[in-house]
Amino acid sequence: MYMNACEDTVLKVEDLKVAFHTEMGTAEVLHGLSYQLKKGKVLAVVGESGCGKTVHALSLLNLLPSGGKVTSGRIYFKDQNILALSAQELRKLRGARISMIFQDPMTSLNPIRSVGKQLTETILAHRSCSALRAQAMAIRLLKKVGIPQARERMKEYPFQFSGGQRQRIMIAMALCLHPDILIADEPTTALDVTIQAQILKLIKELQIQNQMSAVFITHNLSIVADVADEVLVLYGGHEVEKAPVQELFAHPLHPYTQGLLRSLVSVDQKQDKLPAIEGYPPAAGQSMSGCPFAPRCPKACAKCHESLPPIFIQDGHEVRCWLMEEKA
Amino acid sequence: MTRYIVRRLLLLPLVVLGVTFLLFLLTQRLSPEMRASLYIKDPRQMGAMEEVITKYGLRDHVFKQYGRWLGSALKGDLGYSHSANMPVATAIKEYLPATVQLALVTIVLVLFFGVWLGTLSAVKKDRWQDVLARFVSVGGFSLPIFVLGLLLLMLFYGKLGWFPPRGYSVMTDVTIHGPNFHAYTGFLLIDALLNGNLRVFLDVLRHLLLPAFTLCIGSFALMVRVMRSSMLEELGKDYVRTARAKGLPERAVIYRHAGKNAIIPVITLASIQFIRLLGGTVIVETIFDYPGIGRFGVTAAQQLDIAGIMGFSLMVAVLFVLGNLLSDILYTAVDPRIKLSE
Numbered sequence: 001m002y003m004n005a006c007e008d009t010v011l012k013v014e015d016l017k018v019a020f021h022t023e024m025g026t027a028e029v030l031h032g033l034s035y036q037l038k039k040g041k042v043l044a045v046v047g048e049s050g051c052g053k054t055v056h057a058l059s060l061l062n063l064l065p066s067g068g069k070v071t072s073g074r075i076y077f078k079d080q081n082i083l084a085l086s087a088q089e090l091r092k093l094r095g096a097r098i099s100m101i102f103q104d105p106m107t108s109l110n111p112i113r114s115v116g117k118q119l120t121e122t123i124l125a126h127r128s129c130s131a132l133r134a135q136a137m138a139i140r141l142l143k144k145v146g147i148p149q150a151r152e153r154m155k156e157y158p159f160q161f162s163g164g165q166r167q168r169i170m171i172a173m174a175l176c177l178h179p180d181i182l183i184a185d186e187p188t189t190a191l192d193v194t195i196q197a198q199i200l201k202l203i204k205e206l207q208i209q210n211q212m213s214a215v216f217i218t219h220n221l222s223i224v225a226d227v228a229d230e231v232l233v234l235y236g237g238h239e240v241e242k243a244p245v246q247e248l249f250a251h252p253l254h255p256y257t258q259g260l261l262r263s264l265v266s267v268d269q270k271q272d273k274l275p276a277i278e279g280y281p282p283a284a285g286q287s288m289s290g291c292p293f294a295p296r297c298p299k300a301c302a303k304c305h306e307s308l309p310p311i312f313i314q315d316g317h318e319v320r321c322w323l324m325e326e327k328a
Numbered sequence: 329m330t331r332y333i334v335r336r337l338l339l340l341p342l343v344v345l346g347v348t349f350l351l352f353l354l355t356q357r358l359s360p361e362m363r364a365s366l367y368i369k370d371p372r373q374m375g376a377m378e379e380v381i382t383k384y385g386l387r388d389h390v391f392k393q394y395g396r397w398l399g400s401a402l403k404g405d406l407g408y409s410h411s412a413n414m415p416v417a418t419a420i421k422e423y424l425p426a427t428v429q430l431a432l433v434t435i436v437l438v439l440f441f442g443v444w445l446g447t448l449s450a451v452k453k454d455r456w457q458d459v460l461a462r463f464v465s466v467g468g469f470s471l472p473i474f475v476l477g478l479l480l481l482m483l484f485y486g487k488l489g490w491f492p493p494r495g496y497s498v499m500t501d502v503t504i505h506g507p508n509f510h511a512y513t514g515f516l517l518i519d520a521l522l523n524g525n526l527r528v529f530l531d532v533l534r535h536l537l538l539p540a541f542t543l544c545i546g547s548f549a550l551m552v553r554v555m556r557s558s559m560l561e562e563l564g565k566d567y568v569r570t571a572r573a574k575g576l577p578e579r580a581v582i583y584r585h586a587g588k589n590a591i592i593p594v595i596t597l598a599s600i601q602f603i604r605l606l607g608g609t610v611i612v613e614t615i616f617d618y619p620g621i622g623r624f625g626v627t628a629a630q631q632l633d634i635a636g637i638m639g640f641s642l643m644v645a646v647l648f649v650l651g652n653l654l655s656d657i658l659y660t661a662v663d664p665r666i667k668l669s670e
Contacts (some may be wrong), residue, residue, distance in 0.1 A: 062570055065564075087578070095575030102573075107566040110585050112663050121584075156666045173574065175598040 002270050009078075010213045011060075017075035018055050018064065031237045033072070037181070042207060042214045044228035044245070046221055046260070048281050052237040053217045054103075057185045060215070061094050077181070096126040099174035101203075103186040105166035109158040115142075115169055116154030124172050141172040145202060146155050155288035164195035168202065175206055181215040182207065188223065200227060219261050225249060233257050236282045236292030242318040246304065253319040256293045291322070299323060329660070330668075333653065340649045345398075347645040348638060352394045354525060355634050358388035364585060366410070366632060397638065405481045406589055407635030411627045416639035419624055424643065425514035426495060427613070427620035431605035432535055437544040438551055439598055443591065445548075446555020450590075461552060474573070477542045477615040484538055491538040493616040524566060539616040543609060547601050550607030558593050562586040588650070606651070609643045616640030 002108040018030040030052040037043050038200060047053045058064050060075060062082065077098060082090065094100075102108040110118060119138035120131065127134070135154070142150035145168040147161075158166055167187060174182060188196035204227055207214050216227055224231055224245065231248045233241040233256065241254040252258045259277040281294035282288060291297070294304040303322050313323035355363070364380040380577070381387060383568065385396065400407070406416035414422070439642065452458050468476075484491045499639040502510055503525065512522050515538075520529035562568065563586050571581045610622040622639070628636025659666050 061573055063569055065569075091575050091577060093575070100570075101575040102566060102570060104566060108570045110567040110571065110589070111665060112589055113585070114664075121576065121580070125574065125576050125580070159665050170570075173570075324444055 007035050007297050008038045009076075009213070010039050012074075012076040013056075013060075014074045014076070016056065016059065017071045017077065018052070018059050019071045021069070022113065023065050028071070033234075033239055035232055035239070035242065037213050038209045039180075041229045042216055042227055044216045044218060044224040044231045044233060045234060046224060047234035048217060048219060050198050050283075051234040053219075053234050054185055056234075057100070057215065057217050060183055060296055061098055061100060062090055063100075078133075082158070091171050092126065093176075095122055095179075096177045098181045098183065099177075099179040100183045101167070101174050101185065101187045104190045105163055105170050106190065108170055109166060111158055114155050114157055114160070119154075119169070119173055119176065123176055126177055137176065138172075139174050142169070142295050143182055144206075145169070145172045145175075147172075163191055164199065167191060167195075167199050171199075171202060171206070175210065175212075178212075180212055180213060183211055183215045183217070184214060185214075186219065189219070196223070197208055203227070222264050233260070238292055238308075238320060239318070240293065240320045244316065247317055251317070253317065253324065254293075254321050255297045255299050255323075291320070329637070330520055333657070336475035336649070336653045336656070340646065343649050344642060344645045348398075348401075348642050351638060351641050352397065353390065355637075356390050356393075359633060362490045363634065366634070385603070401642065406639040409624075409628060409633050409634035409639070411631040411636050413626055416635050419636070420621065420639060420643055421514065423619060423621040423624045426618065427606060427609060429515050429517055429534060429608060430540055430618065430620060431602055431614075433540040435505050435544040435598060435602045437512060438548045438601065439594075441544065442551025442598075443587075444554050446588060446594075447559055447582065447590075449552065449556040450559035453560065453626075461556075462665060464548035465552040468545040469544070473542060473546045474611050474615060476545055477539070477612055478506075480538055480542055481615065487550075491534060493538070494533050494535065495617075495619045495662055496528075496535050500528050503528055535618075538620050539609075539612045542612050542615075543605060547605075551597060551601075552599050555590060555594050558590040559586060562590045565589075568642045576665050588662065590660070595655060595662065599651055599658070603648055603651040 005096075013036075014034050016030055016033040017028060019026050019028040033050065033052075033056060035043065044058065045053045055064065055068065055254050056069070060082070062070075064070070065215070070083055073083070077093065080089075080093075082093065085093065109115070114236075116135065116138060119141065120134040122136055123129070123134040124131065139154060141149045147165060147168055149222075153161075157170075161169065168192075171187075182203075188199050188204065191199060200223060203214075203216075206212070210299050216224075218224060221228070228245045231241075231243060231245050232239060233248075235256050239254070241248070241257045243251075247306060248257065249261065252261050256277070259275075262275045263277065277296055282295075284291050288308075290305040290307055291300070291309055294300040297304065299311070311320045311322050311324045314324070348643045360381050361377060363386055364377050364384070365374075367380050367384075368374065368376060377469040385393060388396075397407070404417055406420075408414075408535075409416045425443045445465065449458045449461040481493065485493060504511070504519070507524070509521070509523055509528075514520050517529060520526070520532060563582075563584075568581060568586050572578075576585075586617050607622070607625070609620060612618065613620040613623045614618045614626075621643070624636065625640040626645075627633070628640060
């Protein structure tokens with residue numbers, strides 16, 4: 001086996017643009033996203049609602065809802081361009097090499113199909129093994145994700161499980177074929193805070209055990225610190241900052257990231273009022289010539305409103321902000 | 329589940345009592361003389377009118393008369409139908425299986441075309457398959473059933489001679505009333521198979537297909553619409569996305585996942601349509617001269633055959649309750665969230 005630097009990269013996204021066709025015209029929601037994900041690493045994609053993070057996740061497996069379309073760019077899984085795959089090749093990738101967990105475990109499982117069947121069918125869709133063996137695998141997985149009495153509960157239906165348990169089942173389903181990449185789209189948003197921590201811990205454990213890479217999508221910066229190796233901050237369909245997790249928390253360079261970090265609640269400091277970022281993010285498809293954050297940015301100057309800043313790179317810390325131009 | 333079924337079956341007598349008593353009250357609008365005259369065929373015997381009234385107690389209190397009817401009905405005697413020239417119970421036994429057979433074949437056709445075209449329509453939304461399916465179903469729905477029936481009869485019998493009317497051929501008539509043919513169930517299709525007589529089976533099927541197809545065209549449009557919208561709703565749900573993300577083949581996503589969820593409202597519609605078919609295939613039975621129960625009911629009504637009308641409505645009430653019970657049971661088979669307990 002030959003080794004080189006690229007061998008380590010399991011996912012490479014280049015200039016990904018996604019647009020939605022609506023009755024009011026075409027709206028571009030992702031304006032050229034690029035990043036690389038290395039084996040065994042976790043990339044957190046952070047942003048407000050509507051910044052394009054879920055759309056980006058869905059396009060990784062070509063699961064965009066009707067009307068949505070990748071208009072340009074390439075997504076490489078190892079050396080395969082996912083966007084150029086046939087339906088059959090793509091099917092083989094989905095769930096086996098790249099798996100996905102969704103936000104709402106209440107609706108993400110088929111309500112009238114037993115949990116056991118939903119698990120085994122995933123295995124049987126990719127492996128040629130007996131139904132009995134798939135069943136044994138599924139039971140083992142359910143135990144692993146912490147469902148008690150797994151064997152008996154295989155026959156039960158999603159409505160007989162709690163929200164946290166359903167998300168555990170989703171995780172079991174996503175990991176049953178030891179994928180190379182797990183895409184987790186806000187996996188804890190719909191759950192209680194106490195359950196959130198358990199689920200996060202479970203995902204992290206399994207990620208390390210399986211030496212899996214993960215793209216972790218969230219709007220919650222506070223959970224990022226525990227999970228991620230690297231953080232990508234999205235705003236209005238643009239990457240605004242990307243850095244290793246400690247670096248980002250220690251030295252946030254983009255005013256948006258700084259705002260986000262300031263608005264985190266801290267137990268150590270006494271605060272009268274929670275600092276928030278004033279204003280609203282741009283609507284999807286709204287055409288802007290300048291930096292998308294400029295209207296809300298406390299440090300914006302004339303140039304920010306006129307043209308979109310490029311990405312400035314400094315020791316592996318990427319920032320899309322004109323303020324960096326002077327420093328560079 | 330068993331408790332639920334028992335409770336629903338306990339409801340059956342109530343529904344039957346309600347329906348038959350209301351109908352009985354209606355017949356009381358006719359004076360005893362009018363009702364008595366129905367039994368007197370010969371004008372020269374008009375003098376016997378008073379005798380008939382006393383004999384049948386037509387002047388008694390309505391409850392007493394109804395009690396009498398109910399008492400004999402419970403013993404299996406539904407009276408004599410003068411429009412069919414046989415006891416009502418015999419008429420029902422004779423004509424009902426043919427209609428049930430027709431309704432069953434029809435509902436199978438309706439379900440097949442409805443679910444298939446509805447799914448196709450949803451999956452290929454706004455493409456030519458969708459437009460065609462909608463056009464065909466609305467077209468069938470808009471065409472009056474007597475026009476369609478006559479057109480089909482003209483084409484497939486008059487011109488091509490493929491599908492003749494009238495239940496079964498003379499050959500079959502001779503066979504089934506012959507000594508070697510046992511009527512196990514009264515359903516000719518099943519009896520023919522049980523007797524191992526393929527010729528009778530095919531003959532009955534051949535006579536059944538055209539009326540069944542006519543009925544199907546008239547009622548599958550609604551099924552296509554319901555299946556289409558239900559399927560479209562399901563296809564947009566999160567679990568369908570999960571199924572795709574798991575790497576299931578598209579066929580499995582559509583049929584095994586979305587389809588099974590989408591068919592739930594279709595079951596309600598199908599059972600309503602089935603019950604309606606059992607009581608109301610009158611027009612088609614008349615056009616195709618099909619020996620079914622609908623024709624019996626209409627003739628009884630036209631000729632003021634009170635015993636016939638009462639017997640017919642009793643039968644419809646029973647079928648209605650049983651049909652609804654059946655659809656409830658079907659629900660639990662499809663949707664595990666529904667439990668027939670309380």
